[in-house]
Amino acid sequence: MPELPEVETIRRQLDTLLTGSRLEEAWAVPDPKVQAATRAVHATVTSVHRRGKYLLLALDDRHELIIHLGMTGTLEITDTLPTDRHLLRAWWRLGDGRALLFRDQRTFGRISVVPTGDHTSLPTLHALGPEPFDAHLTGDRLYHALRASRSPVKVQLLGQRVVAGVGNIYADEALWNAAIAPTATRVGRTRAHDLLDAIRTVLSDAIDHGGTRLRDYRSIDGDTGTHQHHLDCYGRAGQPCRRCGTILSHRTLGGRGTTWCRHCQRR
DNA sequence: CGGGGTTCCTGGCCGC
DNA sequence: TGCGGCCAGGAACCCC
Numbered sequence: 001m002p003e004l005p006e007v008e009t010i011r012r013q014l015d016t017l018l019t020g021s022r023l024e025e026a027w028a029v030p031d032p033k034v035q036a037a038t039r040a041v042h043a044t045v046t047s048v049h050r051r052g053k054y055l056l057l058a059l060d061d062r063h064e065l066i067i068h069l070g071m072t073g074t075l076e077i078t079d080t081l082p083t084d085r086h087l088l089r090a091w092w093r094l095g096d097g098r099a100l101l102f103r104d105q106r107t108f109g110r111i112s113v114v115p116t117g118d119h120t121s122l123p124t125l126h127a128l129g130p131e132p133f134d135a136h137l138t139g140d141r142l143y144h145a146l147r148a149s150r151s152p153v154k155v156q157l158l159g160q161r162v163v164a165g166v167g168n169i170y171a172d173e174a175l176w177n178a179a180i181a182p183t184a185t186r187v188g189r190t191r192a193h194d195l196l197d198a199i200r201t202v203l204s205d206a207i208d209h210g211g212t213r214l215r216d217y218r219s220i221d222g223d224t225g226t227h228q229h230h231l232d233c234y235g236r237a238g239q240p241c242r243r244c245g246t247i248l249s250h251r252t253l254g255g256r257g258t259t260w261c262r263h264c265q266r267r
Numbered sequence: 268c269g270g271g272g273t274t275c276c277t278g279g280c281c282g283c
Numbered sequence: 284t285g286c287g288g289c290c291a292g293g294a295a296c297c298c299c
Binding site: 001070071109123158160167 | 290291292293294295296
């Protein structure tokens with residue numbers, strides 16, 4: 001499940017490998033979730049951006065090819081058109097003969113082509129909150145944003161409106177790091193500052209490790225990332241908390257598996 | 268318009 | 284060993 005660190009790792013590689021390349025030909029399976037890929041042709045990739053978990057490839061600065069990897073989407077650049085059609089959902093032939101391939105086992109990934117900046121057809125992107133590393137995002141801003149809803153703090157983090165790019169793994173990690181219970185419905189000013197610090201620490205550490213290897217995540221160069229060795233909370237239910245030794249709890253919250261320490265993460 | 272529930276999909280895992 | 288059933292998970296979608 002690529003979240004911000006995994007998508008950012010992929011973005012950096014795409015930016016190096018794809019910027020300046022022309023998309024000459026495109027193919028996609030006949031599925032509305034990805035069929036827009038075929039409209040990204042006869043255009044040059046002028047830059048590769050990221051917003052939250054979305055990849056945005058600028059095409060001649062007029063359109064954007066938007067890719068969301070969903071749960072299991074991977075991108076790969078090959079020297080020729082694909083011969084291995086395993087899990088293949090879309091491909092683009094580049095001007096120099098290389099190809100950009102999109103594979104996706106669970107087919108949750110989505111591809112769109114829109115006029116630059118027009119995100120109205122992607123409701124989550126359209127209403128996306130600030131990037132976690134945006135200097136305009138402060139602890140006070142996060143405090144006020146969280147206060148606007150009475151949903152549990154973890155549900156708000158997963159909602160992408162308060163801050164962009166945090167998914168299930170890094171929500172659990174950040175809340176553990178900030179010692180805030182995922183079910184907390186009122187987060188005070190000081191703890192909002194702690195939470196923003198924790199989100200930034202967790203995400204930047206994960207980027208430094210090239211992402212977290214879970215399921216099918218792979219970056220462009222095939223690396224899987226090493227952050228899974230640095231997780232303190234996600235995936236550790238039933239094991240002792242690294243802060244206090246209490247066995248980490250697990251429950252469903254907002255429809256998502258949630259791991260936390262009921263002793264040191266306070267409501 | 269916010270909030271809650273449902274849907275999409277399939278490998279992996281569990282229990283019998 | 285085989286198989287039915289269930290789970291994971293982001294975001295679109297539907298409904299109230």
